[in-house]
Amino acid sequence: MLDALRSIQSATCNAAGVPLSFDNDDAAIAAATGSVALYDASHWGRIRVSDADRLNFLHNQSTNDLKNRQPGEGCDTVFVTSTARTIDLATAYILDDAVLLNVSPGSAPELIKVLDRYIFFSDKVKLQDISTATVAFQLMGPASQTIVEQLGASQLISQPYGTHAEITIADMTIRIAVGGNLNRDDYTIIANATDAAPLWETLTTHGAVPCGETAWEELRIRQGRPMPGNELTDAFNPLEAGLWHTISFDKGCYIGQETIARLETYNGVKQQLWGFHSDQPVEIGTTITIDGSKVGQVTSIRSSSDGYIGLAYIKTKAGGAGLAVTIGEIQTTLADLPYLTRAKQV
Structure with a gap:
């Protein structure tokens, strides 16, 4: 479904089709720190959680306060084991009728399996992997808000992390959210996979410099963003991983809460x-x-x-x-x- 996108990107890709480099790594890193870079995060996972009990369910399954969030809001949250070992770091966007989870590359199927174990007969919760039906792009750098304004989403400027809105441009319906997977001042754009190529062209026309996975990985390490398989494994918990900002310490019970509370209370990190x-x-x-x-x-x-x-x-x-x-x-x-x-x- 992303063939049209890949054909216009002219990037060096890995076996999974992920753009590794646009032959501009130094320029992409400079743009991400000095102007605006465009990262194709489509290989990251996206899960749609719907039905009446969705907020209570996710609230009880992860570290942040989701139950009290309103449509148009969002936050980062960590899914952990019963002993508070990390499963994945996700961003949750609260929609009118669902929650959209942006999760790590390749983690959507396994996370759905984990969550499905905790859905009981009477629970009204539905999980849908929409990773291949959608794409995600990230605008990174201090000039990102200029492009967001040009797209017609100026209402998002200076709003809290996770704030998001749906807009229509050139017959494409897209969702723009404040914050990215590296920087809270970046922006995330989620759209239908069928609109991937024209949306990419629109963003690059506005001046965004394409950024491949190689450059993004350098930016990730410079920022200190932990990732599954490296810093987020069953050997570490969210407090050790520097993810205190993803944890609500007064929301009540959730899976792994007792361990996290004990570590915080007794300085046990x-x-x-x-x-x-x-x-x-x-x-x-x-x-x-x-x-x-x-x-x-x-x-x-x-x-x-x-x-x-x-x-x-x-x-x-x-x-x-x-x-x-x-x-x-x-x-x-x-x-x-x-x-x-x-x-x-x-």
Whole structure:
């Protein structure tokens, strides 16, 4: 269904058809930080949750307050196991008759299986994987709001994260939301897959610079955004992953709530996510030490214009930003990153 889109993108794609590069990685990174870049997030998952009990159900299955959200609002939330291990980080958009979940690449089928286990006979909840029927694009960078205004959605400017609205442009009905998967000041656009090619052309005509997965991955690590398979696994919980902003600590019971509450109450977060820079490559999983004692491990690494950048979990008792550590044979220091939060959000 995305053949028309891929034909006009002229990108180098992987076996799954995901655009890896538009042969402009440096320009895309510069645009995402200085003007506006356009990231094709269509390979991320989208789940439509509908029927009368949808808000109560999702409220009880994830970390944020969904029950009290109104149509037009949205938020990030984490689905966790009963012991608060991360399953996925999602963005929930509240619609008039449903909730639209934007989830990580490839995670929609498995997350639906997990959620389906908790739908009982009397529950009025329906789950639908709409990943292939829709596309998602993200406008990244300080000039993103200029394009949003040009599209006719100026009412979204300066609105809270997750605020969204449906608009029509050139016979295309699209949903624009405040915030992206890297930056709260970016914008997410969701549309029907049949409109993918003309919508992409419209956005690039307005000046957005295409950004492939390779450049996006560098931006992700610079921001500190955790991802499934790296920082979000059954070995870590949302507090360790720096996702405090996705958690409501006074919403009441939900799956994993007791563990999260206990960790917060007793300062029980044993490890935390930090960034690092290196002039040499290291492998994911490389042990991080201080004076020969293990204090953590590398979870992500990527080459960049100024060496190598990565993410790592470090024992809380060892320290944090500015801490000198050894990664393999490399000496470096830990850095805090913009995406991560480490305390309750007001």
